Amino acid sequence: MKFCSDCGSARVVQKVPAGDNVPRFICEECHLIHYQNPKIVTGCLPVWEDKVLLCKRAIKPRYGLWTLPAGFMENNESVEQAAIRETWEEAQAKVEQLSLYMVLSLPHISQVYMMFRTQLCDINFAPGIESLEVQLFHQKDIPWNDLAFPVIHRTLTHYVQDYVTGQFPLHVGDIIKTSCTQHPHFHYDI
């Protein structure tokens, strides 16, 4: 933040406000504190019989790699509405029976992923504007080496493991990215 979005002043500094313990962007002209907080990314793991629905990304980053339909939650909607909306936008797919399945914090990019396990209402899906292809995959055919993000890999791994038992408990955890290796370290999972 270089300018105050409220008064336009360039006198924006980063410091810890009185009674706080985190540095914030503060305008020294109008004294407004500009808080910045993590964003929620939410989406679905849509299931049809023994298959899962994946989308091939038509946008950067990770153009051409496979992902689950998901995106940033918007103001004035619920998490479920956002997950349903993203699934419609990216895969033109209608889903039902939402069950929260993964809550994963990514502190290095200040995001929280919330993924719902869902049932497809029908198989009338099609690529949305952000997808090149949308396809149902048998578990044995999941393109593990061509998944777009560690979160997607993690979600599908849990799903395949849980499928064996038929129990799909909520998984809560985080993905800590170490700057030296750029490889994700799976911190814990309760």
Next chain:
Amino acid sequence: MKFCSDCGSARVVQKVPAGDNVPRFICEECHLIHYQNPKIVTGCLPVWEDKVLLCKRAIKPRYGLWTLPAGFMENNESVEQAAIRETWEEAQAKVEQLSLYMVLSLPHISQVYMMFRTQLCDINFAPGIESLEVQLFHQKDIPWNDLAFPVIHRTLTHYVQDYVTGQFPLHVGDIIKTSCTQHPHFHYDI
């Protein structure tokens, strides 16, 4: 947003960007799109034997009313870290065995509450700077008429109900506030 926080221009307008379907703040000078997204509020329902820990608020809004320790998640932390931190800051209480218990969307204020059921490590708690008092309550003594927020009422109601069965499943839902009555309508709960 009245000024662009990146270039300082006052030529900030609200319109739907190309390829989008939601109005955003856009700078017509430098063309930056300023996205705004919901915030996460997270905290704990700390349990000790058959009692729950509540904090009497020392800050507005709802000064003097009782709440669970909770607050805005910060950048660069996990949801669990944020819940533990808030519990320490508001109640000087240490907790363990975090279990995600409530995920409640409040679309009218673009917040998502994520409350963890936890066990107190000990009873060496004390009011933090944002609390007047911190106290353990037997379930029969919970001050239902003096709770600070509908989310707190909802969380404690579920807890008291679930306590009977000894099963504490995750509750996902939303609180829709109707502008005419200012009373929360509990939309659904899966």
